[in-house]
Amino acid sequence: KAGVTQTPRYLIKTRGQQVTLSCSPISGHRSVSWYQQTPGQGLQFLFEYFSETQRNKGNFPGRFSGRQFSNSRSEMNVSTLELGDSALYLCASSLAGQGGSGANVLTFGAGSRLTVL
Amino acid sequence: DAKTTQPNSMESNEEEPVHLPCNHSTISGTDYIHWYRQLPSQGPEYVIHGLTSNVNNRMASLAIAEDRKSSTLILHRATLRDAAVYYCILRDNTGKLIFGQGTTLQVKP
Numbered sequence: 001k002a003g004v005t006q007t008p009r010y011l012i013k014t015r016g017q018q019v020t021l022s023c024s025p026i027s028g029h030r031s032v033s034w035y036q037q038t039p040g041q042g043l044q045f046l047f048e049y050f051s052e053t054q055r056n057k058g059n060f061p062g063r064f065s066g067r068q069f070s071n072s073r074s075e076m077n078v079s080t081l082e083l084g085d086s087a088l089y090l091c092a093s094s095l096a097g098q099g100g101s102g103a104n105v106l107t108f109g110a111g112s113r114l115t116v117l
Numbered sequence: 118d119a120k121t122t123q124p125n126s127m128e129s130n131e132e133e134p135v136h137l138p139c140n141h142s143t144i145s146g147t148d149y150i151h152w153y154r155q156l157p158s159q160g161p162e163y164v165i166h167g168l169t170s171n172v173n174n175r176m177a178s179l180a181i182a183e184d185r186k187s188s189t190l191i192l193h194r195a196t197l198r199d200a201a202v203y204y205c206i207l208r209d210n211t212g213k214l215i216f217g218q219g220t221t222l223q224v225k226p
Binding site: 033045048090092101104106107111 | 147
């Protein structure tokens with residue numbers, strides 16, 4: 001079965017612009033979470049969506065936002081880009097239920113690599 | 118958020134077993150212990166997870182200490198393809214995965 005698909009894989013933006021990244025989860029997976037990976041900070045949790053609702057949020061400024069559609073596809077948006085937003089943005093999906101569970105396994109996409117100039 | 122501590126790097130010879138340690142002294146009763154690995158230029162990949170009992174799957178084994186304050190990922194026969202960054206993570210029922218810095222495993226032929 002198809003894995004988690006992230007688009008675009010690579011993109012270059014300039015400071016002040018905004019960017020939208022897309023994530024298509026594995027069929028049947030209703031939970032989608034997003035992570036930012038940088039050499040200095042490692043992998044950091046951004047947010048998680050389940051059934052079109054944000055269920056969890058990490059410690060990122062309001063410039064980072066996301067949403068989930070009824071087909072479980074998700075997008076994240078970063079507005080007013082800064083140089084420090086250059087990173088690999090990873091999306092993961094899981095079979096999480098309504099209440100969530102620590103046992104749920106995540107499947108990650110290959111990521112979208114954003115470079116801000 | 119409960120944290121994990123792992124060595125920055127480890128080396129192994131090909132076809133030998135590898136034991137990757139992880140300390141999680143602040144683990145709570147409902148936290149699952151997950152291991153993921155990340156190969157260069159790829160997203161993290163699930164390896165194994167457990168709650169209290171030791172676990173085995175086709176990729177690895179997970180040994181969990183009786184007090185759950187530490188665990189060890191065991192790769193029974195390391196191959197060159199196992200060279201990656203290995204992350205030990207505590208996952209609670211909120212949906213978050215809090216990653217540490219991970220252990221970079223080098224496998225020598």
